[in-house]
Structure formats: structure tokens, C-alpha cells
Amino acid sequence: MADDVTGTHADPRTLHGAGIIAAIKASGVEYILSVPDIVTSAGLLAPIAQDKNLRLIRVCKEDECIGIATGLAYSGKRALTLIQHTGFLDSINAIRGVAVEYKQPICMMIGLLQHEPDRAPRDSSRYGVRIAEPILDDMGIVHHLVSIDADVAKIRPAIEAAYREPHPLAFLIGRSPS
């Protein structure tokens, strides 16, 4: 199987971290704010930590990311928050109060822990995964599922729109990137 991150010749059930990172950088993101997430640990966080063109800020708790990203946005800098869905759930009030009510361009990439990649998140057997999209919908947060390489094309235009309009944004990572 060709190792083609565009997905043209790739196994449709694969997701390559290199393609996601390239899309993040192409979006003008300079800062990655993160608490480690096992879904994205090897395929995203580990290579990001070695990437000289991205500055990784390791935080203690996910809601810190919302404040840091907002301060950066006020300074004209773009950031991506890389967390697990448990951390997203723990940060709901910060996302509500800052990202949604103040219309801040908080861009989140959320690993769906223990999600079955070939199911829709709403159909997951895991309660925490199943409620992620409905919560985002109720909060009016634009969201995209990134489960296969073809989904990577959604990343750059979505981040560009989030900063242009501005509004918060979530990418749900439905499969561990390789």
C-alpha cells in the first residue's frame, strides 16, 4: 500500500500524523498547547515535540490551553490545543466562557479515547465518546471528524475560518495517527 498522505492510493482506513502536522503548519499555527493523549501521542505529539517550526507548550490541565490560546490570539499568534476528549469534557466551562461567549478562535484537536475508528462517534459504545459531538453541537462549536487521510484536507480551511470570523473549532481524531 502506498504511503501517500493525500489518501489517493492509501488504505482508506489509515491516518498519517505527518499529513496532519503539515496541515497545522500550513494554517499558520505556531504554538501547540497540550496535555498528552494516548490517541495522538505517537503520531502527533511525539513528532510535534521534535518539530523546530512548532513551539510545544506542555500544560498541567487542559483548560489552561483555553486561556493561553486566547492570550496568543490577542497577540496575533495562532495556536492549536491538542488534548484528549476527557480533557475537553473537563474544560467545558472555560470553552463556554472564553471560546464560545467571547467568540475566540480556540482551535482544538481532540483524541477520542477508546473510540472504535470504523464507527461514527455518536455510535460509539463509549459514553464519553458518544456525547462529544452532541455537546459541541449544543455549544455551537464547528467540528470535523478526522479519521482517515482524506479528512486532513478539512484542517487548513477550518482553522483559517476560525481565525477569520472568529469562532472556536474542534477536530475529533477518530483513529490513532501513524
Added chain:
Amino acid sequence: MMKRDECFRILARHVTDQAVVATYSSAVDWVAIAPRVLNYTSIGAMGLDSSHGLGLALGRPDKRVVVLQGDGSLLMNLGSLVTIAAVAPKNLIHLVAQNDTYEANGGHPIPQPAVDFAGMARAAGYAAVYDFSDVRVFAQQVAHVLEQDGPVFVTLHVEPSQPLTYDYAALYDPKKREAFKAAWQARL
């Protein structure tokens, strides 16, 4: 024991082009004492002020950021002490007004009054840590505190203030947020 507004009046004499991040009771006092475009009061969720300050400090390393946090707020975001110390922004001054109460929420005590925030900041790895209980000493040292390389942490031991009026609509006014943004990004 000091008074928070008295400390802020002294601080205001030394604040020039720094961003000042303030929330709840500290914001009410600060905005009354020093109304200025570079006041950042758009916090939105209690405890995040120190994290907003870190983001501003990272975004404009050529300028300085002063955070005026309450003790209840810091308790909700204690991990930010470790994050800030690890990132080590030289341009961040983090002050906590410790009155041992949740003043904006009825004056109830924090879980452990007299908790040692300065000790926590020192253990986390802040570059410099101060603990002030005497307003004369604070007045003598505040200029140096604001100028030295950070991250700097300061505890101000203050009395609970008289009941304040919390005009959140004014504090979080979107026009003020946009004005701050324009001023903070100026001369990029």
C-alpha cells in the same frame, strides 16, 4: 495587613505600557484606579487569568505582562504555576492578592487560609518570588519587582475589601476587548 486598593495605587504609579490582566475583585479595583486601554479583563472563566497572562507574554515577548489574580482564582488553576515556571517567560509578573476569601462569591473562606502561594511558586521554579505584608516595603520594592526578569511571583497579603459592585458587562465589554487587542498588537 495591607489593603488591595492601596497596593494597586502604588503599582499604578509604575505601570506604563504593560498589559495588566485582572479579574473579579482585583479587576474592579484596578480598573477604577487605572483605567487604560491595556487592561485585559476578558477572562470568562475563574482561574484562567494566569493562563491568559502566559499567552499574552508568549505573544509579545518584547512587552511585559502583569497578572493581578485573586487567591481563589489561583487555587482553581494551581497547575498554571508549574506551566508558567516551565515556559519561563521573562516578561511575566504574576501577583496574587491573598485575602483568604472568595470575595466575589460571598466572602466565604478559601479551603486553607494562609496557604503559602509564594512557597508554591518558588517550588514550581519561578525566577523570583516575593511575599509582601507591609505596604511600605512593597512601595520600596515594586519598581524592581516589575523590571526584573521573570517569571516573577508576588503574594500581596491583603484584607478583604468593603463590598464591591461587580459590573461584569463593563468589565467584559467587547469594545474594550477589541481596543486592547489593537493596542497590544500595535507596532508589530
